[in-house]
Amino acid sequence: MEAYMFLIFLLWTDPINTNFRGVAVKGTDVVAYFTQSQVVAGQKQFSVEWQGAKWYFSSAKNKELFTADPEKYAPQFGGYCAWAVSQGYTAGIDPEAWAIVEGKLYLNYSQSVKEKWSADQAALIKAAETNWPQILAK
Template sequence: MLRIDHRRLAAALLILGAPAAALIPTATQAVVPGSTGSVNVDQAGLALRGFDPVAYFETGKPTKGAEAISTTFNGARYLFANEAHRKTFLANPAKYVPQFGGFCAVGTSYGEKVDADPETGRVVDGKLYVNYNPKVGAIFDKDTAGTIARAEQNWPKLVDKAQ
């Protein structure tokens, strides 16, 4: 039987799917290296790189939030495109935050905490999932249910693991 090293496979998928510039750490990188946080935030504590979590549900597409319209949930700050989205979020924050703390769903399915690009955000069965980049998002799309199931199984072991 073929034995697969899931960590190496996940790393290879992410490297192959990433443009070279994405492999060089920059100020725009969302995740804080070495963080053991359960939510993918930048150094200022901003989740989803400032994208509005409610917009994925309302419009089906990623939408940048405004600095002036924000709230904090589970130690992460979220921005919203308008006050109505902020109020919707406040009524049920757990419904709108991305699964797996906003880390890549595919990476989580392979047992790794990996940064995610909010522009890959997609709502599946009433939950928001993000992935590393569009190429990794295509992997998510090929086996959405299986990826989610594996990620849900792995997340409890990863939630407090260092990035």
């Protein structure tokens, strides 16, 4: 029975990609991607819990912006690698490998994966949007 439960745990995909401490996007301030167009480390003192994950922000203002409209700022596909989701699985991310497309934040595993994703991003976003519900259902 223990082996069976462990297997289920391995197959489960959390809706939000977090580290072992439950922090989303490796502690990066997701609002700053939109407001400062750069990667900014968040701080524990400006944190909020949303969808079972802790989200860190660099300022009280960014925390307030996120709290008012988390869907606007949260990365697509739960903060998993957008390219991986387009291929039907999940992978971690590098907060530096990001893009905002049509007002939505997308993260990727690495800069090289981001370049591959950027080359055909419209089709890959569509594929990821199709795959995401199936990935969550696993």
